[in-house]
Amino acid sequence: MRSTARERNWSGTVTYSAERVVRPRSIDEAAELVAGSGRVHGLGTRHSFNDVADAPGILLDLTGIPTDLVVDPEAGTASMGAGTRYGAVAPALDRAGFALHNTGSLPHISLGGAIATGTHGSGTALGSLSTAVRSLELIGPDGSTRTLRRGDPDFDGSVLHLGLFGIVTRVEVDVQPTYRMRQDRFGPVPWDVFTANVAAVHAAAYSVCAFTLFGDEVGEVLLKSRVPAGAEDVAVPEDLFGGPRLPGLAADGHHTARDGSVGPWWDRLPHFPIDTVPSHGSEVQSEHFVPLRHAAAALDALRGLADRIQPHLHVCELRTMAADPLWLSPTQGEDVLCIAFTWQKHPEAVAALLPDLEARLAPFGGRPHWGKTSSLDADAVEALWPRLPEVRRLVAAADPDRVFASSFGARVLRT
Numbered sequence: 001m002r003s004t005a006r007e008r009n010w011s012g013t014v015t016y017s018a019e020r021v022v023r024p025r026s027i028d029e030a031a032e033l034v035a036g037s038g039r040v041h042g043l044g045t046r047h048s049f050n051d052v053a054d055a056p057g058i059l060l061d062l063t064g065i066p067t068d069l070v071v072d073p074e075a076g077t078a079s080m081g082a083g084t085r086y087g088a089v090a091p092a093l094d095r096a097g098f099a100l101h102n103t104g105s106l107p108h109i110s111l112g113g114a115i116a117t118g119t120h121g122s123g124t125a126l127g128s129l130s131t132a133v134r135s136l137e138l139i140g141p142d143g144s145t146r147t148l149r150r151g152d153p154d155f156d157g158s159v160l161h162l163g164l165f166g167i168v169t170r171v172e173v174d175v176q177p178t179y180r181m182r183q184d185r186f187g188p189v190p191w192d193v194f195t196a197n198v199a200a201v202h203a204a205a206y207s208v209c210a211f212t213l214f215g216d217e218v219g220e221v222l223l224k225s226r227v228p229a230g231a232e233d234v235a236v237p238e239d240l241f242g243g244p245r246l247p248g249l250a251a252d253g254h255h256t257a258r259d260g261s262v263g264p265w266w267d268r269l270p271h272f273p274i275d276t277v278p279s280h281g282s283e284v285q286s287e288h289f290v291p292l293r294h295a296a297a298a299l300d301a302l303r304g305l306a307d308r309i310q311p312h313l314h315v316c317e318l319r320t321m322a323a324d325p326l327w328l329s330p331t332q333g334e335d336v337l338c339i340a341f342t343w344q345k346h347p348e349a350v351a352a353l354l355p356d357l358e359a360r361l362a363p364f365g366g367r368p369h370w371g372k373t374s375s376l377d378a379d380a381v382e383a384l385w386p387r388l389p390e391v392r393r394l395v396a397a398a399d400p401d402r403v404f405a406s407s408f409g410a411r412v413l414r415t
């Protein structure tokens with residue numbers, strides 16, 4: 001077991017206040033640590049941009065516990081250690097003949113951390129990874145293990161859990177027969193054309209991501225098209241809402257292939273391959289989710305801040321996600337447009353801008369991503385998540401002495 005103090009998140013913008021980070025090598029070792037410590041909190045691969053993973057006491061990093069992938073073809077599930085990175089398990093899942101329904105932009109993060117925060121890719125018909133969870137194995141406050149299963153009365157309230165219910169040791173997720181995909185680039189699409197057709201643009205392929213700098217256009221739209229089972233390839237258009245097809249970009253070590261070549265799902269759904277620093281590497285991110293029916297109005301409202309946004313922006317990515325029933329989900333109840341800002345590493349400037357940006361999204365009920373920066377306080381969060389009081393009751397029942405309490409949970413969720 002390795003133990004270290006004063007560690008930081010991936011972006012280097014949060015120094016954990018925890019006493020130390022401990023990396024157990026087995027689930028038994030993790031259970032002993034929970035039973036023998038005062039305050040404990042789960043830690044993934046540290047890719048969140050805020051202090052959601054931080055807590056007093058010790059942080060348990062489960063990335064050293066073996067993956068132990070178990071595929072159940074009959075049930076259509078795969079289970080694995082919660083500290084497993086997507087990129088480490090996806091090729092093995094593919095070789096076994098199976099696939100996840102979607103992934104986020106990077107394969108570097110742990111499945112446990114992704115599920116805890118509702119990490120998502122794009123697709124109007126696709127939910128976050130949390131929606132694919134069949135069951136979670138958790139270590140409770142006394143060190144004993146319990147299993148939370150889809151269908152249990154508390155499941156929808158505790159699957160997207162922000163680390164507040166215990167230490168998740170194994171995750172079981174829905175899988176489907178493996179598939180192949182291709183990525184094709186289009187653009188630019190004039191701003192007004194894009195906003196008038198947001199839902200249709202995002203329905204143009206299995207998974208669609210659009211990139212803008214809030215100028216007169218949406219510079220690039222990336223279609224991630226799924227090849228039907230048994231087919232060699234899938235047809236893609238030559239033009240997308242006035243945006244011509246752009247020259248393909250082969251895999252370059254930093255991005256997955258965006259050249260129309262057909263490849264495995266795990267090498268097309270993420271934007272970045274596992275063996276590189278993802279995204280810009282020097283950045284801050286914020287993201288908000290607005291009901292898809294308000295997409296055009298929300299984007300126009302943000303564009304009114306373009307002069308203040310642009311000096312700090314790397315790029316803004318627009319995606320969609322399907323409604324789900326999970327109580328803490330940012331997409332609970334309604335299909336959404338996801339508005340994700342990758343900012344330059346100007347944390348003070350971004351922090352100063354966020355209240356105005358979030359005020360522009362307030363009329364549309366813009367909910368923030370749990371793993372990214374936001375200025376919203378507990379009152380604002382309370383208004384945006386109607387089932388929060390019930391989540392608090394579940395947390396209190398699962399962890400009466402608040403062994404797993406986090407600073408973020410106390411400040412933002414009043415848990």
Ligand SMILES: Cc1cc2nc3c(=O)[nH]c(=O)nc-3n(C[C@H](O)[C@H](O)[C@H](O)COP(=O)(O)OP(=O)(O)OC[C@H]3O[C@@H](n4cnc5c(N)ncnc54)[C@H](O)[C@@H]3O)c2cc1C
Nearest residue numbers: 042044045046047048104105110113116119120163168371
């Ligand atoms: C470059 C970059 C790109 C990104 N792209 C996307 C994207 O495409 N889509 C998206 O939605 N998000 C994206 N994110 C955000 C990121 O996916 C989330 O913040 C995710 O939660 C990070 O997972 P992690 O393993 O690093 O978890 P951490 O940040 O370490 O922890 C996140 C939460 O999970 C809890 N947790 C983790 N493991 C356990 C466990 N075993 N038991 C109990 N609790 C646990 C922690 O307590 C904490 O609450 C991106 C982040 C970066 C840095």
